[in-house]
Amino acid sequence: MRRVVITGLGVVSPLGNGARTFFDGLVQGHSGITRLPDQLHPRLNCRVVAPVAFDSAAHFGPTRLRMLDRVSQFALVAASEAIADAGAVFEKGDRETTGVFVGTGMGGAQTTDDGYKSFYEEHSDRVKPYSVLLAMNNAAAAWIGIDHQLLGPNLTYSSACSSSAVAIGEAWKRIAAGELDVMIAGGSEAPLNFGTLKAWEALKTLATEDPEDASASCKPFAKDRSGLVLGEGAAMLVLESRDRAVARGARIHAELAGYGLSTDAEHITRPTVAGQARAMERALECAHVSAAEVGYINAHGTATLANDAVETAAIKRIFGGEAQTPPVSSTKSMHGHLLGAAGALEFAATVLAIENRVIPPTRHLLNPDPECDLDYVPETARTVANLTTAMSNSFAFGGTNVSLLCRAIAQ
């Protein structure tokens, strides 16, 4: 197996755009969660979301925008940043063999919602001619390939909330196995439209608004947690074989050392301790890393009743009791749940934590749940000088569990 490193990062997030801005926001404990204006969706009970401040016209002309759903716009901006961040990654060619693997849960959900609204509600027979091309799940990946002339495999993974973690893991496999040298991998999601929010509302998993501070509505691992907050955005990575990256003198963020994939196969929404634990165990085995070496876990930590207690139990099953378990944090408390893009965004946070030796906190954890009894790095970021290895968990409806392991490159 060849070693795989991360040489480029790109982020479009509720905490701001650009990987640096995103990570600074996390470390400072900012929240990208905000109150939905009443007048925007008077028929919604969902009151809080994590939107991205994004000026489409600053990135794309009007002709281009007609072809791009919001989900593809995010993906393209994040991919361009990641490729630029990777330096002269295509200077010696390799565009012919570079692949693009993207994860998304809902694809062009905005286009679908707009089309239905126009057809059903406004009784218009005019459906936008590009609707299919905007809404299709693989549009984001396809546009990245087209814009950057990447002719290798172009695939889209959709396994709900672990979609982009799967995309990154599968890209890792291609490079580790020696099939390809460079991959663009990540995820994008833009689900903040009326129909999608209403559907999530019906599932009874969304957080209620914190009466004192809407931005504090997502409270992972807290006793008073009430559910997840839907967010939008994208994160993209440039993955490269370590030998290639070293040969071209690239700046390396960290190594992607392990990928663990498991399936619950029990219930469509309810997670299992065994399934989550298996994903973590496989990631460790795959990287030949012991549990004791892991210095930080970026949890899936959705702030739903079901997830946080089960994830805590699964972590303890693999890492031992509280004394042996490394610090765990859920950055969803700040950027919300990006569904199909969550895995990529949180893996980016994990890579940056390793690179900067700083663990971002779990915010709004003032009232701990006795069932969630680990060190969740409450409220304030923590500097850990010897932080070298970290794990990022992504679990999904449908039961597809992913753990990604990354470590500092000096090892």
Next chain:
Amino acid sequence: MQTLNAWSTQLNSSENTTFERLRGILANEFEVATQVITPDARLDSLGIDSLAVIEVIFRLEDEFKISFPQDPGELSTVGNLVSSIDHLVAQQREKSTLKAEAP
């Protein structure tokens, strides 16, 4: 060809014509360079493919308060579009006049 040129001259001589409004939309919203938008310019040569033509038609329906038929006929040039718009606008006007005059 002669009639087209004559027509083109006629179009360019009057202000705020259908052609000019169309040219404004194509330039501002479809990023076509103004100088290449001439009555005999083919839409595909302006970068407006068959799907983009549908977007253009939707925009023109809003702009001119008209409705293109399911089969809009020959729309391969800017001139074709202008004729169709003028025809549909006239038809629309006739309809509303008839309605107004109805007993």
